[in-house]
């Protein structure tokens with residue numbers, strides 16, 4: 001592995017596998033939601049056409065999501081990649097956020113700006129919350145200690161929903177930013193080269 | 196029991212699912228590749244749940260003032276079509292690996308020690324209710340009739356054509372009961388009279404109502420929803 005690559009292959013692999021897992025989990029999650037909506041609306045689309053298929057996809061997809069996530073975390077810790085996400089300083093976030101709004105934020109290849117750092121750390125947290133609350137509503141009896149951490153089954157189901165909402169918001173912003181700066185996309189596929 | 200979406204929504208869902216091929220899991224008789232994959236994962240999830248199952252972990256119990264009253268009806272037909280079983284002539288039939296297969300009348304079932312519980316009934320759809328059921332602990336009953344508890348499955352056949360089955364470990368769990376009463380009064384027809392399974396360590400559809408036949412077996416019996424694609428173990 002060249003030192004000059006922008007995105008090392010483990011990052012690219014887990015990134016795209018996670019994208020697939022997210023499509024499955026969000027799509028089937030919406031299908032499940034529609035069978036008994038928590039709020040006064042349903043989702044126009046869902047994966048699997050009926051509740052049984054939605055659940056089957058959800059509980060199959062969770063293995064991809066969790067194993068891929070674990071590989072990412074282990075790789076990130078072992079390689080030191082996580083250091084690119086930290087520290088996150090509020091002052092820098094604010095500064096970068098303002099220059100991003102005025103379209104003056106420079107994209108430095110291979111370096112995350114403070115807003116990016118906050119977004120990435122935030123979505124990782126939402127992912128962890130989605131998994132832990134998901135396990136709580138899947139196994140409220142056997143994993144009662146986990147379920148109790150969330151304040152019980154009923155609250156865990158809301159946490160699960162809002163974790164999904166957070167992830168969806170991230171995806172929206174993420175895709176929007178890639179659309180604004182499209183040159184960042186090829187390196188996520190090929191690895192790219194640092195200048 | 197399962198609230199199907201409107202045709203329009205289903206058509207849109209079909210559109211969304213199209214790129215993944217037939218991932219509808221809808222025709223068990225003609226599984227496509229996606230169906231086979233989902234089926235294999237569901238079987239794997241059955242094994243994981245059996246391994247996670249701890250016979251001593253109890254489902255949470257609740258206070259009487261937390262009970263959902265009136266209870267919520269749910270079946271694959273409307274409430275006025277619920278079967279009415281004649282309680283005077285009712286006999287619970289026994290089958291499979293059971294030594295004494297003499298059928299049990301309601302009166303006889305009531306002579307066995309009764310257990311009461313206030314537990315949460317969680318539906319696979321996501322809603323839940325809290326209720327108070329009492330009846331004969333299934334493990335107690337199985338030992339009484341000389342069931343071979345080393346078998347894998349206990350299966351149930353119901354008056355409305357519904358059927359389901361559970362693993363033996365869950366059948367022997369202390370909170371698994373053959374319920375006769377709800378809120379201290381005999382079960383009523385739409386809510387499973389005269390005998391229903393109450394198993395708070397599993398999802399709602401694993402709690403068959405109006406049970407006519409109980410069998411102990413090593414041959415996988417499946418279930419009404421399970422055969423259509425719901426996960427068989429469906430433990431909580």
Ligand code: HEM
Nearest residue numbers: 025026029030032033062130131134135137138164319321
């Ligand atoms: C290990 C990971 C996960 C597990 C074990 C899990 C488990 C579950 C379970 C058991 C349900 C059904 C609850 C019910 O019947 O109401 C559910 C619903 C749902 N899940 Fe997940 N989930 C996981 C990850 C995710 C992720 C990553 C997302 C989306 C980003 C997601 C989105 C949803 C949504 C939108 C629902 C429907 C919410 C509701 O109506 O309650 N899940 N999940």
